[in-house]
Amino acid sequence: MGSKITSTLTHMDGLAFNVELGGHTFVIDSPNPKFGGKDRGPSPKSLILPALGGCTGMDVASILQKMRVPFTGLEVTVEAETNDQHPVYYTELRITYTVRGKGIDRKKVERAVELSRTTYCGVSFMLEPRSKITHEIVIEEA
Amino acid sequence: MGSKITSTLTHMDGLAFNVELGGHTFVIDSPNPKFGGKDRGPSPKSLILPALGGCTGMDVASILQKMRVPFTGLEVTVEAETNDQHPVYYTELRITYTVRGKGIDRKKVERAVELSRTTYCGVSFMLEPRSKITHEIVIEEA
Numbered sequence: 001m002g003s004k005i006t007s008t009l010t011h012m013d014g015l016a017f018n019v020e021l022g023g024h025t026f027v028i029d030s031p032n033p034k035f036g037g038k039d040r041g042p043s044p045k046s047l048i049l050p051a052l053g054g055c056t057g058m059d060v061a062s063i064l065q066k067m068r069v070p071f072t073g074l075e076v077t078v079e080a081e082t083n084d085q086h087p088v089y090y091t092e093l094r095i096t097y098t099v100r101g102k103g104i105d106r107k108k109v110e111r112a113v114e115l116s117r118t119t120y121c122g123v124s125f126m127l128e129p130r131s132k133i134t135h136e137i138v139i140e141e142a
Numbered sequence: 143m144g145s146k147i148t149s150t151l152t153h154m155d156g157l158a159f160n161v162e163l164g165g166h167t168f169v170i171d172s173p174n175p176k177f178g179g180k181d182r183g184p185s186p187k188s189l190i191l192p193a194l195g196g197c198t199g200m201d202v203a204s205i206l207q208k209m210r211v212p213f214t215g216l217e218v219t220v221e222a223e224t225n226d227q228h229p230v231y232y233t234e235l236r237i238t239y240t241v242r243g244k245g246i247d248r249k250k251v252e253r254a255v256e257l258s259r260t261t262y263c264g265v266s267f268m269l270e271p272r273s274k275i276t277h278e279i280v281i282e283e284a
Contacts, residue, residue, distance in 0.1 A: 022173060044199075044265065051187060055186045075150065
């Protein structure tokens with residue numbers, strides 16, 4: 001059986017909305033004053049970046065922990081590129097995984113990233129028909 | 143020319159990440175203690191809901207303002223349903239637009255929603271290959 005989730009967005013003023021999501025609240029807004037945005041929170045579309053980076057980042061953190069890879073730091077950056085006409089969407093999403101620690105086995109990190117991409121990460125599964133998703137792994141001995 | 147945007151996610155502990163996005167910061171986490179989640183913020187995948195609802199909600203707010211529709215309230219709810227195997231993703235996304243005001247012209251609201259869906263909303267464009275997206279409009283005389 002699948003599960004359900006609901007989010008409620010209440011218009012504030014201009015283009016800002018108050019978001020309720022799983023018991024958490026935050027504000028989204030447009031960063032563009034030309035359209036009445038006041039940058040009071042992230043733009044809705046940009047939430048796609050932490051949705052993707054967080055989904056795969058949690059997979060990788062969890063798999064590395066299970067593999068007993070002794071990482072002391074993990075950073076995931078997502079860079080997105082848009083097209084230039086309506087609808088404006090992310091044509092490319094580049095994920096960089098930076099894993100820090102002593103004697104990190106790159107092969108294990110590659111395996112964790114691969115498992116996320118092919119098996120676990122529902123967000124990359126949803127985005128891949130429209131967006132070219134690429135990744136890079138950086139190991140930092142520290 | 144398209145534009146670029148970057149988000150950086152820094153692993154905290156367990157499955158939580160600190161997110162930097164367009165100058166705004168927030169925490170994402172898993173709500174599931176079974177996987178080490180502590181629900182310190184929304185889950186990454188769930189950010190898809192306000193990404194979609196906010197994208198189309200901003201379109202609709204903006205178009206209604208241009209059409210001089212005198213709405214006094216606008217609420218957008220997004221309900222998502224998942225499948226039950228990996229990768230877990232949103233098979234269905236149901237959007238409800240509730241517009242409040244005196245003498246709101248339903249046809250104009252329908253037109254605004256339609257313009258968002260077919261022309262402006264890049265998030266629905268990205269999600270529609272995998273997720274069935276439906277919508278409903280509720281007008282509340284107030």
